[in-house]
Amino acid sequence: MPARAIMLQGTGSSVGKSMLVAGLARALVRRGLSVRPFKPQNMSNNAAVTADGGEIGRAQALQALAAGVPPSVHMNPVLLKPETEGGSQVVVQGRVHARAGAREYQKMKPDLMPFVLESFGRLRAAADFVLVEGAGSASEINLRGGDIANMGFARAVDVPVVVVGDIDRGGVIASLVGTHAVLSPEDAATVVGFVVNRMRGDTSLFSAGMELIAERTGWPALGLVPWFDDARLLPAEDSLDLVEHARRPQGGGRIVVAVPVLPRIANFDDLDPLAAEPEVELVLVRPGEALPGRADLVILPGSKATIADLAAFRAAGWDVDLAAHRRRGGRVLGLCGGFQMLGRRIADPDGVEGPACTVDGLGMLNVETVLTADKKLVEVSGETVADGVPFRGYEMHLGRTQGPDAERPLVRLTQGRLDGAVSADGLVSGTYMHGFFADDGQRSAWLGRLGAAPSTRNHAASVEATLDRLAAHLEAHLDIDRILSSAR
The missing domain is CATH 3.40.50.880 (Class I glutamine amidotransferase (GATase) domain)
Incomplete structure (x- = not known):
């Protein structure tokens, strides 16, 4: 039986999706589940070498560590490594595939979807649960055609989506409500809830904000996550x-x-x-x-x-x-x-x-x-x-x-x-x-x-201990039971 899966997409880049996936991976492993992380497309020059001689984004290697499994090229089948302001090296399933400017890459994406689906299928066959991380913003509807990183992938494999917003950068109500507003009805229907991440101070001060977002979007609130200072100890x-x-x-x-x-x-x-x-x-x-x-x-x-x-x-x-x-x-x-x-x-x-x-x-x-x-x-x-x-x-x-x-x-x-x-x-x-x-x-x-x-x-032990604290942090502030029950 293939693994259940759920996907975390963001209202923008750097809202903390990678850390949330790492923490959730460790939390689910502690619950006795076999977990694999997956990011269809990543853009980063911070990469890791896999045992089979390929490379993936460093964040996916950390998530693999959190899940207690060796990193695999299939956890990040498309990696974009920026070389110039407008061009990147395109790494597919761990190997250099091409070099492309931004416009060239948009034309290339439909040809990359089969690799993405193959890698996802491999992970899904090997685990109980797959945690999928989107890239950039779910609301980039200008890039929706041929999308392999966010809603295009979620719809292709019928994976439910949780949308993550970052309150620390400000405007989280507008970013979440705005994401709902610009998504097509079909894409919005894949969303099973939202998370507000990186809250500093008294979380009760934002309870009305959580209710307002839920009212305006129709998406249930799955958690308000306080700032996790020890994230600085992770790559x-x-x-x-x-x-x-x-x-x-x-x-x-x-x-x-x-x-x-x-x-x-x-x-x-x-x-x-x-x-x-x-x-x-x-x-x-x-x-x-x-x-x-x-x-x-x-x-x-x-x-x-x-x-x-x-x-x-x-x-x-x-x-x-x-x-x-x-x-x-x-x-x-x-x-x-x-x-x-x-x-x-x-x-x-x-x-x-x-x-x-x-x-x-x-x-x-x-x-x-x-x-x-x-x-x-x-x-x-x-x-x-x-x-x-x-x-x-x-x-x-x-x-x-x-x-x-x-x-x-x-x-x-x-x-x-x-x-x-x-x-x-x-x-x-x-x-x-x-x-x-x-x-x-x-x-x-x-x-x-x-x-x-x-x-x-002991650096390795320090990273492991930090992942354990991150998992406990999410257990305390996310409705993980509801996230699990929403997966399919």
Whole structure:
């Protein structure tokens, strides 16, 4: 018998759908159900590698963790990874399928629906319950034709919908009532209720608002969810969330780690374990701000468009700041695209990221990178060469990097392969490895190099405990029994 399913759609992007699905997944597992998360279409450069060598949105990997199952490419069959303001890499069932501008992608969507339906069918056959997450806004009726992400998918598979609004951003009554107003009667009929998310303060103050929304829409209220502050301890879904975090201090420790927020920053959950360390102050630097002179370590993060982000790095004046940091004896670490930027040159002879070109890198590592179309997607383990500290992580990158400093590799993988590079003075290093700091031993070693006490945190256990608290939070504030009974 196929699993029952229900779909959470939002009144807009970033209303908290991903966190709600993760929390519901953990809550249902605690009730003894076998659960799978599913998002037909996601747009994010924060991706995760699956065991079968594909990639999906990081939010779906977190939801899989909440459900207690390995992440699968079928949990996010269409992933859009923005490369320019108007174009994205289109990943289908874990593999690069095409590159398309926004208008081209709209024409492509009907051809992608069979992949979406196949993946959903696989998950539905393997579980008791499937939690489906929509994308963007349910009210984007201008994109309704050929839709695979919201009502088009829900209607295609006859899955009931819960609409989620975010009271923290304001206008939640208008957004929910307005969503009902613009939906076609057929689409509106799929909705079995609404949730208001992220309420700060006294929830009783909005009881009249909940009643008004129910009266105007005819949709039953399924819950008013208070703000869950510990959501900051879980990976952010996209760079909009990261920019919001950049406005808030990240820890107050004596070790300062600075990270420039690049326009196409990718896999930025690499930073989460550091941000949670009490000895670390993580400073996320936006364009228009200088890299702080008090930084002990500057991390150049991953990038979906290395050459474009390198140009943005220079335009922000961060190349000057980084050179000054290096002269002061500060450490620098480049991760994936950031590693490529630290070299002497980056060549893109086949136009992988845009027009074919060769550009000068920051010159802090004596290596050169050639971008190639073949993409490495693999889980890895190994150890740092200098001190033999083990780590587990993953690779997700295009290109090959070679040169004299690569003869001083940063890591040795279990299979014997070497990766990364270290400068002659040992202050600058780079690697293609992601998930470096999620490994407790490796993170503790880096803190020691920076003069901090070794870490006492178990990052994986912290994430698990946070998911448990999130599940309990939703059990207390959502009508989960009614959500379950509304599914089909």
